[in-house]
Amino acid sequence: MTSAMPIAHRETRTLTIAGVDLAADLSGALVWREERLLVVSDLHLEKGSSFAMRGVLLPPYDSAATLARLAAAIARHDPRTVIALGDSFHDGEAHQRLPVAAREALAALRRGRDWIWIAGNHDPALPRDLGGTVAGSIAVGPLTFRHEPTGARGEIAGHLHPKARVAARGRAVERRCFATDGDRAVMPAFGAYAGGLSIRHSAFARIFQGVAFMAHVLGDRGIHAIAAARCC
Amino acid sequence: MSIVPPAASPDIALPDAFRRWFAARGWAPRAHQLALLETARAARATLLIAPTGAGKTLAGFLPTLTELAAARPRTASTGHDGAASGGLHTLYISPLKALAVDIARNLERPIAEMALPIRVETRTGDTPPSRRQRQRRYPPDILLTTPEQLALLLASDDAPYLFASLKRIVLDELHALVTSKRGDLLSLGLARLWRLAPQAVATGLSATVAEPDDLRRFLVPQRAGEVRLxxxxxxxxxxxxxVEMLDTKERLPWAGHSARHALNEIYDLIKANRTTLVFVNTRSQAEMLFQELWRINDDALAIALHHGSLDVAQRRKVEDAMAAGRLNAVVCTSSLDLGIDWGDIDLVVNVGAPKGASRMMQRIGRANHRLDEPSRAVMVPANRFEVLECRAAIDAIAANAQDTPPLRTGALDVLAQHVLGCACGAPFLSDELFDEVRSAAPYASLARSDFDDVVEFVATGGYALKTYERFARIRRGKDGRWRVANPKVRQSYRLNVGTIVEEQMLKVRLVRARHGAQGGATGPIARGGRLLGQIEEYFIEALSAGDTFVFGGEVVRYEALANDEVYVSRAHDSDARVPSYMGGKFPLSTYLAERVRLLLADEAAWRGLPDQVRAWLSLQKKLSRIPRPRELMVEPFPRAAKHYLVTYPFEGRLAHQTLGMLLTRRLERMRARPLGFVANEYALAVWALGDMSLMIRQGRLDLDALFDPDMLGDDLEAWLAESALMKRTFRSCAIISGLIPRRFPGEDKSRRQMLFSTDLVYDVLRKHQADHVLLRAARADAATGLLDLRRLGDMLSRIHGRITHRALDKISPLAVPVMLEIGREAVYGEASDALLAEAAEELVKEAMALD
Structure with missing residues (x-):
């Protein structure tokens, strides 16, 4: 029946990828402590207003919610460099629709830090006036940061929005997760309205050459390492 | 005048042609049929309450037929466009399109036999566009349709023209329509009709209900400050x-809902009768019983299956075979609670809990549609508590007691849909529409501020952060009238009208089992197997690979969910491990629950119970205590290194689940270290690591505080933030209100994977605008829907200060049924993290085993 197991309350969990120790943060950010580098993927800012343009009036609070979580993660880890790993904006005009408050919040986060915008499929042509550097991908030591995963060793990517579902005794929990096999990783989407793709989808099997990888699942209070094969 | 004495003289009421027609068929017009003619002549709205088989439908249409017959020369052809049409005369609305079609067929008979110049047509989702067009231009005299189709007609530009001539509105099965959001939608449609056709008079046809006045209010425009009936x-x-209860020769089970013990006895009943309807409460029970009956069907009786997940064509086939008298029995769910008349059903067998007295009477009414002969029914309880419930239901039926729910308060999400629909028709003024909406009984006490919030929501989303002005769906012009901002909005409204939110369904395919992959989900599976049907996504989501369940009459093993399809293989064990599709849809009615409590407490009444049950209750009395009607009894006891607390609120599974969630939160704070809980219709069992019995004794656990109604405050708030049931409730409000389209224009199929998840929208909205109108709508639903908060609140007030506890050193007889549910039903109360941590731990164990 139900176990009496104590729950590990861990805000971060160490993932070793291509020999580098990285801290997975409960918020969905990834932190390289030695480099004082923080990575977040798929912010999808202004996804709400993007739908509103097409008549689906989603609550216009997603950018504020996403940036508030990002601000908290940045405050926790005080990085020197922040990488936004692509699809930071939901569409090509999204940055222009960003409410003033969100724009200011973003500027405050950037202040005193290197900020690197990696281009994604939703935001392939990021304007130069965003502040920070715009790049297609970036390599730091043995790691390469790019939006769409290719499966290369040492690659940290996003794009797929991995989520894991674990079921037991007629109940299921579905959460965002990091997916990694120790050589490469796919990051969870960070955006408040970003949905997810099951890690059992064939897209993940292509990147990890099968199902021999781990899901580091973002729970309410801790990150849980669960074999992808255990998820459904 | 309220009740018409059924003594009107037929000579006055009924025209000659009709009298001759009745006589030719050997019939005499019934008193209530004549009474309806009288009220129609006085142009008074009327509610007709009549049992099945009383000629209710004919009664509803007689005023229309006589009026049209009198107004037209009888020589006119009964034909189509040739008949001189005075425009639409009568609108008939039914909850089922099959029923509308059937009624149209039934009406053709008197019309043809009396050669009446009356044109009758149906309009349902299946009506081809060309016919719809024609109906708008050349309306029939009588149009038979559904609430959704009415909404669509009202949202068109021709609505004023189409309905200007309307005289009568006939609402069939009104008791069934008013209990859901479809009833809200219908009430708003009626309000619109009363404005477009002030002369139109409504007639409601209904089975017996607890509060006829609720339905009588529904049928007339309400005015502020007065109740009109x-x-x-x-x-x-x-x-x-x-009505009898099956007196089984077998041992009565303690728990479960399958009634397998009575299988042979049910089979014998089917064999002894010509045509039997076997009602069960859930689809899985229907599947299981159907399968088991066929296993012992040595006489090759024609036994069929009917439930809501079966393909429509399949269901129609069963219904036709039934109507043609080719079947001995149909195993069915509430999918057959309503519907067309089948004539000769000898017997209704109800397997499992009756849940409500009125509901049971309506089911029993499906047997034998001849009024003067008694319907016969046998109730088959599946466990001991259900014996009590069946006994209570039989007593209630004998007393002709009704327990239909009270009239709803109109939902705000349905109002939002209606407001958008209104803007799609002629532009409206807020003040006028507000008055119109309040003339609908469910919305009679709608606050102006709520109405304005809904209009604002329809226009720009109703957000405090006003950033969507430029994306507005409806806009107010210089004349102060609201109209749709562009034609796309209109198109989107048409695609999304209605209040029935379908569960997300997944295709189920049969493949070969994977070999050697026990429990784990490794290795490829063969793709593209035979299509078995469709199943609710939420059911599949809670399964693990290897779980077995019954589907389409056979036991299958869940293999995988891949690319939006469910892969299953044939299972060889005959026991499905996952038995239920979320239990029954209806909880035990408050009234029946009360009767069960009284029955328990009344030892003299135990004489009417089977010996086994009497022995069980006597033992409970000896070892613990029989709960008194107004108290809440709590039994703490230890078992296998855990500590249990079993309690008996008798408020239905939904309210118990909510209570369980809230209790475990409190127990956690009181440091009892709760682990989980399980609920059934009658009881709730919570278990913990802490010795709750000792805590009570030492005063560290105060039961009055534990069950204090204030749990519906902060604890509830905190839980609602993450409750999956609340998120499902919100999703349905978001869809009905039109925030999130079911379908986008230009897309044929509803897309399974919505481009965003409503759960995420819920989280964000809750944090940033907790009083948003859609969250208010969802909370109102939670009071009566999946969370049953209102009932829980009533119970907590009722038992406040009346908690008795019996500390036991082992499980009591009364606690056995709910304890047996553990491992059988989903276990709630575990934090998500606990489940995830457990899955992570499996990995550790696996690794250790390899060493």
């Missing part, structure tokens, strides 16, 4: 039904 006509009651 339609006339009431009560038909003479039919012969009293003969």
């Amino acid at each position: 339609a006339d009431l006509v009560m038909a003479a009651a039919g012969a009293a039904p003969i």
Whole structure:
């Protein structure tokens, strides 16, 4: 029946990828402590207003919610460099629709830090006036940061929005997760309205050459390492 | 005038042609049929309450037929466009399109036989566009349709023209329509009709209900400060039904809902009768019983299956075979609670809990549609508690007691849909529409601020952060009238009208089992197997690979979910491990629950119970205590290194689940270290690591505080933030209100994977605008829907200060049924993290085992 197991309350969990120790943060950010580098993927800012343009009036609070979580993660880890790993904006005009408050919040986060915008499929042509550097991908030591995963060793990517579902005794929990096999990783989407793709989808099997990888699942209070094969 | 004495002279009421027609068929017009003619002549709205088989439908249409016959020369052809049309005369609305079609067929008979110049047409989702076009231009005299189609008609530009001539509105099965959001939608449609056609008079046809006045209010426009009622006509009651409880020779199970023990006895009942309807409460029970009956069907009786997940064509086939008298029995769910008349059903067998007295009477009414002969029914309880419930239901039926729910308060999400629909028709003024909406009984006490919030929501989302002005769906012009901002909005409204939110369904395919992959989900599976049907996504989501369940009459093993399809293989064990599709849809009615409590407490009444049950209750009395009607009894006891607390609120599974969630939160704070809970319709069992019995003794656990109604405050708030049931409730409000389209224009199929998840929208909205109108709508639903908060609140007030506890050193007889549910039903109360941590731990164990 139900176990009496104590729950590990861990805000971060160490993932070793291509020999580098990285801290997975409960918020969905990834932190390289030695480099004082923080990575977040798929912010999808202004996804709400993007739908509103097409008549689906989603609550216009997603950018504020996403940036508030990002601000908290940045405050926790005080990085020197922040990488936004692509699809930071939901569409090509999204940055222009960003409410003033969100724009200011973003500027405050950037202040005193290197900020690197990696281009994604939703935001392939990021304007130069965003502040920070715009790049297609970036390599730091043995790691390469790019939006769409290719499966290369040492690659940290996003794009797929991995989520894991674990079921037991007629109940299921579905959460965002990091997916990694120790050589490469796919990051969870960070955006408040970003949905997810099951890690059992064939897209993940292509990147990890099968199902021999781990899901580091973002729970309410801790990150849980669960074999992808255990998820459904 | 409220009740019309059914003594009107037929000579006055009925024209000659009709009298001759009745006579030719050997019939005499019934008193209530004549009474309806009288109220119609006085142009008074009327509610007709009549049992099945009383000629209710004909009663509803007689005023229309006689009026049209009198207004037209009888020589006119009965034909189509040739008949001189005075425009639409009567609108008939039914909850089922099959029923509308059937009624149209039934009406053709008197019309043809009396050669009446009357044109009758149906309009349902299946009506081809060309016919719809024609109906708008050349309306029939009588149009038979559904609430959704009415909404669509009202949202068109021709609505004023189409309905200007309307005289009568007939609402069939009104008791069934008013209990859901479809009833809200219908009430708003009626309000619109009363504005477009002030002369139109409504007639409601209904089975017996607890509060006829609720339905009478529904049928007439309400005005602020006064309650207005339609006339009431009560038909003479039919012969009293003969209802028995199966006195099984077998051992009565302690728990479970399968009634397998009584299988042979059910089979014998089917064999002994010509045509039997076997009702069960859930689809999985229907599947299981159907399968088991066929296993012992040595006489090759024609036994069929009917439930809501079966393909429509399949269901129609069963219904046709039934109507043609080719079947011995149909195993069915509430999918057959309503519907077309089948004539000769000898017996209704109800397997499992009756849940409500009125519901049971309506089911029993499906047997034998001849008024003067008693319907016969046999109740088959599946466990010991259900014996009590069946006994209570039989007593309630004998007393002709009703427990239909009270009239709803109109939902705000349905109002939002209606407001958008209104803007799609002629532009409206807020003040006028507000008055119109308040004339609908469910919305009679709608606050102006709520109405304005809804209009604002429809326009720009109703957000405090006003950033969507430029994306507005409706706009107010210089004349102060609201109209749709562009034609796309209109198109989107048409695609999304209606209040029935379908569960997300997944295709189920049969593949070969994977070899050697026990429990784990490794290795490829063969793709593209035979399509078995469709199943609710939420059911599949809670399964693990290897779980077995019954689907389409056979036991299958869940293999995988891949690319939006469910892969299953044939299972060889005959026991499905996952038995339920979320239990029954209806909880035990408050009224029946009360009767069960009284029955328990009344030892003299135990004489009417089977020996086994009497022995069980006597033992409970000896070892613990029989709960008194107004108290809440709590039994703490230890078992296998855990500590249990079993309690008996008798408030239905939904309310118990909510209570369980809230209790475990409190127990956690009181440091009892709760682990989980399980609920059934009658009881709730919570278990913990802490010795709750000792805590009570030492005063560290105060039961009055534990069950204090204030749990519906902060604890509830905190839980609602993450409750999956609340998120499902919100999703349905978001869809009905039109925030999130079911379908986008230009897309044929509803897309399974919505481009965003409503759960995420819920989280964000809750944090940033907790009083948003859609969250208010969802909370109102939670009061009566999946969370049953209102009932829980009533219970907590009722038992406040009346908690008795019996500390036991082992499980009591009364606690056995709910304890047996553990491992059988989903276990709630575990934090998500606990489940995730457990899955992570499996990995550790696996690794250790390899060493």
